[in-house]
Amino acid sequence: MFGPLEIETDRDSVAMGDDAVSHARQISVRPGIHLAELVEQASPEIREHGWSWVARVDGEAVAVWSIDHGARLLRPDRRITRRRAPKRVHFDYYVQIDPEWLHQRLSEGAAPNRLALEAEFAPIAQERWEIEQRRREREIHERLFSAECVDLLRGWGAVVNLHNDRLIRFELGGARWSASRADTMVLLGRGGGPNASIRPASFAECWLAAAVGADYRVARGAARMPEFDRLSLPELEPMASWPPGTKRWATIGALTVQLSGEDAVSAFELAHGRSLTEIADLIESGLSPA
Template identity: 50%
Template sequence: MLRPRSLELHVDRDSVAMGDDAVSHAGVLTVRRGTPLSAAIEQSAPEIRSPGWSWVAVVDGETAAVWSVDHGVQLLVADRRLRRGPVDVFFRYFVQIDPAWLFDRLARGERPDRRALEEQYAPIARERYRAELRRRERELDGRLLSTACVEALRRFGADITLHADVACEFAHGDDDWVVRRADTMFQVFRGRGGPIASLRPHAFGEAWLIGMLGAAVRVAEGREALPDAAVSPDLELTRSGGRWMSRGPTVVQVHSELAARVAQLAHGRSVSQMVEVLDA
């Protein structure tokens, strides 16, 4: 009896973000019997392709390769021709761990524990990211924050240490602040951990940032954090799970009551208007 000339690959992958898991990623590919394992992995690679992203291919339960746009298939096992099917191929998402670094670690026998490897890679990632920001600051003319915002930050005592087109870092009091552009979002970090605010549009984010620094200065001077000033009725915030959020074209996601009150004060005001209100 003649054997079929083809065999099936049962392919699936991790989701990369919320919403990506709304539909199944499982599928079936057909390849010629005798196709090399490396070619089968390349043919079934994830459709989400971005430089610097790493995927670990698990074939029939065995960690077989690192795959990336940058380097293609980097086998962790000997290449072989596939003779029997179906073959299960699952791609595990290893985020923005450098694929060459990841392959080196796994080739040395490191377990494919994503959390542990992320922790190992984190200092390298931070160093590379900061070097890239310095390069952008040095070589590109664009800046994330407007001149008016930078002047207002300095007025309220901020010491700006880095300002590129996608990020701004400054010290204020005992805190280190970072502002980043993430797609259309204006994200703000204070100290370690995740963002304390995600805002849109950009001009509103700048006004909110000035409001937060101005509030800190007012408290240090023995005054109420925020003045008794009119707020826009068009920004409605709801509290859910320790966060204050809005709906509509103006996006607010903040993690404290003060941050929510600043958002209400900043809505509809420019940076210069926020400075005037806070100085009152």
């Protein structure tokens, strides 16, 4: 006699470009289903492990939903009747905050404020990330960069405090350097964001040797770069500046690079077409004995 209940659903966008189309839709549910079932049926189509969502029913936060744990209610479960049917379910994206931790904090009475909870969870996430990186270093024999590259960096005074199959992290002359694999690219940099993004990894370690070697030369009182010939370089195309005022360039093909700043380009020019041994010889040319 009576048909199903029609309820509007929507979700936050998760990245640039994800908001190109609307995520709003309408679902049909049978009268009498429970609130937890409604949240499951309305849940986002994105199925990424470790992602957390807070389900709001007519504006009220009622559950934490994730592909890992399903709907974890923040309110007592109840039946959805025609008389008490909600009009709208919206899913707020809570990034990679651990869904179990998020459910616990909201159950304890924390306000559903994503930015505040993200800041609170950040040190926990960092500690977990560090533990995972150490596990990979201990249990996986592969390394991101070759022993030849690491020995070269150490010879210039680098103190390597982590090196696994995805990441190397070291300090040299008070500066913190890192290189990490992201899909097929290797992100490399000193201090904050990456100064270079490079594929393949075999050239990424050559670029790193040239970039670190330039700092080593400065510390030894020499010019940042030695005299060298540029060997058949691929053409670098300018990119939009980021951060504002920082010039960037890129090339694509078998060798793919994105470079930020003039120093990154100089390291690219020195490293291209050369082995680690050849790069080291150039970097150390003209330096007085340590």
